[in-house]
Amino acid sequence: MCAASSHTAAQPFLKRRIPPFRVDARELDRADALERKQAAQSRGRRLRAALRLSAIAVWVPLSVGFEAVLLLVPGTAKIRWTRVIWGVLCRCLSLKINTIGRRAGGFGGKRARAKGERPVIYISNHSSWLDVPVLGTILPSVFVAKGDIENWPVMGLISKIGRTIFVSRQRNSTGRERDEMISRLAEGDNLVLFPEGTSSDGSRVLPFMSAFFAIAKPPRLRGVDPSEMGETFPSGMTPLIQPVSLVYDRIDGLPIGRARRPVFAWYGDMDLGPHVWQLAQWRSLRASVLLHPPLDPEDFPSRKALAQATWRAVTQGAAQLRQNDVPDAPQWEARLRGPSEESRKREDASDTLDKSRPSFA
Numbered sequence: 001m002c003a004a005s006s007h008t009a010a011q012p013f014l015k016r017r018i019p020p021f022r023v024d025a026r027e028l029d030r031a032d033a034l035e036r037k038q039a040a041q042s043r044g045r046r047l048r049a050a051l052r053l054s055a056i057a058v059w060v061p062l063s064v065g066f067e068a069v070l071l072l073v074p075g076t077a078k079i080r081w082t083r084v085i086w087g088v089l090c091r092c093l094s095l096k097i098n099t100i101g102r103r104a105g106g107f108g109g110k111r112a113r114a115k116g117e118r119p120v121i122y123i124s125n126h127s128s129w130l131d132v133p134v135l136g137t138i139l140p141s142v143f144v145a146k147g148d149i150e151n152w153p154v155m156g157l158i159s160k161i162g163r164t165i166f167v168s169r170q171r172n173s174t175g176r177e178r179d180e181m182i183s184r185l186a187e188g189d190n191l192v193l194f195p196e197g198t199s200s201d202g203s204r205v206l207p208f209m210s211a212f213f214a215i216a217k218p219p220r221l222r223g224v225d226p227s228e229m230g231e232t233f234p235s236g237m238t239p240l241i242q243p244v245s246l247v248y249d250r251i252d253g254l255p256i257g258r259a260r261r262p263v264f265a266w267y268g269d270m271d272l273g274p275h276v277w278q279l280a281q282w283r284s285l286r287a288s289v290l291l292h293p294p295l296d297p298e299d300f301p302s303r304k305a306l307a308q309a310t311w312r313a314v315t316q317g318a319a320q321l322r323q324n325d326v327p328d329a330p331q332w333e334a335r336l337r338g339p340s341e342e343s344r345k346r347e348d349a350s351d352t353l354d355k356s357r358p359s360f361a
């Protein structure tokens with residue numbers, strides 16, 4: 001009897017009631033409003049990307065077609081128009097360019113070379129296909145690209161019309177490609193090189209390949225006269241090397257860190273189409289370009305020393321920009337001009353005259 005009563009008394013403790021779960025209607029409204037806002041933003045981003053890519057699809061064929069006509073016109077009109085093509089493309093992507101410093105070269109052309117304006121080779125780090133329109137907007141120059149791009153369906157045709165120099169990096173064609181670049185520099189073009197050899201993830205600068213600097217600093221071969229190595233530059237007209245640091249540092253007006261850097265980077269086996277689509281959805285982007293003081297190849301004992309000095313300048317500048325520390329514009333003075341064509345002809349004539357005179361020694 002006592003045991004039964006004690007069991008009965010224990011029942012209320014074993015069957016404790018759990019209060020029912022109550023749903024806050026205001027919390028549901030807030031979650032529903034957040035979902036609707038996110039869906040609207042997603043639709044807005046897709047619409048923004050579609051409009052931008054449509055504008056690019058209209059602009060590129062028209063501008064490149066006009067560029068093809070300008071190839072028949074002498075002078076620097078084609079060089080100036082190429083900058084317009086890249087500039088409008090950046091505007092279509094809402095990509096702003098923050099330029100720090102000044103470029104060493106002008107628009108080039110045969111007249112500039114005849115007056116003694118030295119050619120310039122711009123050396124930049126490489127992390128994305130965006131590097132081409134960004135640098136093409138601020139630098140009047142021609143790009144040097146790998147030979148695979150020449151066979152691409154659309155980009156190959158655009159690159160050819162843009163007078164891109166394709167290199168295969170094979171030993172049997174190195175001399176021919178070097179001579180082509182030297183002749184293009186002598187005729188009035190400036191070049192943009194990416195000596196890393198490939199694109200990176202944007203968080204570092206890969207080592208520079210010294211072979212890219214053989215244009216400005218030919219290797220010294222024992223028993224071989226430099227004049228017998230193919231085309232060379234006239235005296236005093238060796239191209240200058242200007243290091244360039246390029247970093248993408250703003251998304252929608254806010255500074256970005258390491259986590260956001262892959263938004264811009266295009267490397268490895270990444271597909272181009274999805275990368276362009278994702279990039280076009282952002283409201284605004286920004287790239288910062290730091291133009292370093294130019295380097296004279298004649299001041300360096302070898303091309304490896306020149307490549308190392310250029311790499312240090314680009315690496316330090318890119319690291320500073322990645323930390324959102326915008327430096328002051330570098331101040332520099334360099335010998336931007338060599339002897340004019342007339343003075344070089346007089347020097348050649350005097351040398352020939354001196355050699356033709358008999359020696360009375």
